[in-house]
Amino acid sequence: MSASIRVTIWNEYRQDRDWPEILAVYPEGIHKVIGNALGAQEDIRVRYATLDDAEHGLTQAVLDDTDVLIWWGHIAHGEVSDHMVQRVCDRVTLEGMGVIFLHASHASKPFKKLCGTHSNRLKWREDGARERIWVIEPAHPIARGIPECIVLDQEEMYGEPFDIPAPDELVFLSWFKGGEVFRSGFVLRRGLGKCFYFRPGHESFPTYYNPHIQRVILNGVRYVNARDTLGEMPQVAFGHMETAPEP
Amino acid sequence: MSASIRVTIWNEYRQDRDWPEILAVYPEGIHKVIGNALGAQEDIRVRYATLDDAEHGLTQAVLDDTDVLIWWGHIAHGEVSDHMVQRVCDRVTLEGMGVIFLHASHASKPFKKLCGTHSNRLKWREDGARERIWVIEPAHPIARGIPECIVLDQEEMYGEPFDIPAPDELVFLSWFKGGEVFRSGFVLRRGLGKCFYFRPGHESFPTYYNPHIQRVILNGVRYVNARDTLGEMPQVAFGHMETAPEP
């Protein structure tokens, strides 16, 4: 019944392309590490796009052929054109594309737009100390196949308060050795589409090689994908209704 | 990957067994009409249980072999033993069984227990006037394959305020010709399990023969079924933790 899930992984691709110390961690780019993990699944087909591609790699044709978009951005949020942001968000809310925002993408334009809040107010510290990511909803599909706590020995810290709307589904909470906590994984439903935010993944640490982190992203892709459902969605009429259904 | 969904349909089975005018509408009982519709699906296996069976038909063995329980009750809620109610609710919250409550089951003991509210405060009128059930979340899996509005020419009216907790997912709103509205379809997440309440289905009207109503119930079964997810759920330790994970 289900065709492949068409995943597009968008990477800002600056630090992991240009900065030697980051290149050392992700020689092929962060997007490729995530894509290699996802692409090994039979039900997933991966495509890549980066900031410096024409139209940031996200032409209307590419988006139309995308069920789930994964977004990783950090130092160049401001270079993403507002036109593209509108295109991405419309594809989510009006057409039901799923989207996964990773790590510093909390401050990306499309995430902020979908949240409706500032979203870029939080605490951070690049101390490379330990993070523990606790599952708080064990029966959530995004938690399949992982332990109750994912331990990352080195990560950047993000601390509350995090300026997001109350999540529709809160799945993960992080503990940081330095003393902070964070809502690290949650789902927002926006129009026809679902957004999953997942916190870990600072560029200077090998987080995306971690098999549990890869599994969460895989679960997220399957969870926010709505291709089958959208194919059978009720036909809805919007706008001016000339006549009332009841006489 | 997915085995069949093991569905148990529980029917109070009093009015449709003993009252001639109801028997005329549902000669085999309400449970059989629902079961025949669901059982036609390859991924679903149906079993029945009724109030007057031993242990109400819900022995521990039956529940252990049930992924989704459907509940229809009306005039004999008080005859359901508290012991059985606890057993059903534990199977939902502690083991992740899905459950669908239909129509007057809003006043059933297990629904009230899972809600945490009184749940039996609402308006009603058996006038057999028209109901329109509007989809408010078109991309929700429970709305697959139905029109944006299901029209039932004859139904009992239920009116707000309905004494439930704010639903985790609100999918349907009903309009009644007499002037009332109602939250007619919603999901509550409770522990490891999901509950779906769906309003229509008064015994004196042929609602469960309606193919759209049947489709909603089918969608509901697939949505609250968590068998695959539960099979890969994180192993969680509860209770006293002798040692801290961090030194």
Add this chain to the structure above:
Amino acid sequence: MSASIRVTIWNEYRQDRDWPEILAVYPEGIHKVIGNALGAQEDIRVRYATLDDAEHGLTQAVLDDTDVLIWWGHIAHGEVSDHMVQRVCDRVTLEGMGVIFLHASHASKPFKKLCGTHSNRLKWREDGARERIWVIEPAHPIARGIPECIVLDQEEMYGEPFDIPAPDELVFLSWFKGGEVFRSGFVLRRGLGKCFYFRPGHESFPTYYNPHIQRVILNGVRYVNARDTLGEMPQVAFGHMETAPEP
């Protein structure tokens, strides 16, 4: 302990200024009718602003002196400058100003921005038929002092699905004689601020003279006002944390 609530009522003020048939309904403008009702309360101080004022009447000084902003717009949403929209939304999310969006303001730029959805997808019909607004949370402060159902003999119809995020607090549902339903009153929490959307108020009907509608708006003002709370809010540090709280 509480000082007056500083309310600014923003009106697009085009139809009720320039269209004779609307002028006949609201000779002083919609904002004045609402303002007269609110201003009669001892705890409220009212100020007005309109689209054609300099900076739409919403200078930084005015916003800084506003606890609650009420917004009514309809045919000129596009003329509101993006700069002003950002200023309004920042005042809500970053500084806690409350905001009430009335009727067609569901399609206004600040409402859409705070929602994170398209928000302008719904059904409508200007048939002037009856609307019934049902209270679904009787103990909500926004429902104080009104009947369980407000009946408006003539209103424009809005119908579901309405493309908004799941509300944090859903208070009112509307029934329309023509057959539709609508989520007519709800609260969204966004950053430090609260937004209340309230549906009724088409310009060609005398809705804002209705004492129950006036009471709901008054209740809304008091509910989204956070002046006292903000004055004692925890001091939060955002951004880079040089040192960890735990050694």
Add this chain to the structure above:
Amino acid sequence: MSASIRVTIWNEYRQDRDWPEILAVYPEGIHKVIGNALGAQEDIRVRYATLDDAEHGLTQAVLDDTDVLIWWGHIAHGEVSDHMVQRVCDRVTLEGMGVIFLHASHASKPFKKLCGTHSNRLKWREDGARERIWVIEPAHPIARGIPECIVLDQEEMYGEPFDIPAPDELVFLSWFKGGEVFRSGFVLRRGLGKCFYFRPGHESFPTYYNPHIQRVILNGVRYVNARDTLGEMPQVAFGHMETAPEP
């Protein structure tokens, strides 16, 4: 406009009465320490009730005279009669009494009943290590007048997953030195009443003498108190409606 808030503090009162090492911490009982703090406020009137009083001190007359009930229980949950639990929960859901559950009251009968989940599944460890309670919604009235993080040098640990329904309002998250996190403060809306759960307060530590903890409890009392609102609540008709509002 507002009369005093009538607060009843219910304490199991066993450990702090009978165990010398607990008596040393709370010589007058936990309830008196909380009551002394609250009673110093002009808008609050305090009364006490304990498990071993007749009807657990919660006669119908006492409940009818209570706007907010505070509950502290730990080792004797099972001794609370089901009849009294029903009485308390009905007073919350049907009559709008506010209720605050402290610490181990997560496993009390009324909390479990209002949650609709098991609520007693979590991790714990009485190691007396540091807890940090972070505010995640700084503009929430329950966070007034406290720092962004309350530090308790010695507390019992509670760890996720915590088997509660998704809170309607999540206000606090705890960090524990040993490596765990916990949803430490949240509001559930149940019928006409509001419930606030607040985690800290193990009997062997002097937590309730902490002025920030006292302030949170005071804020909680004011937040879940609905006396004024209930006095002006819409009159709602429940049950059989003989005639439809629309002809």
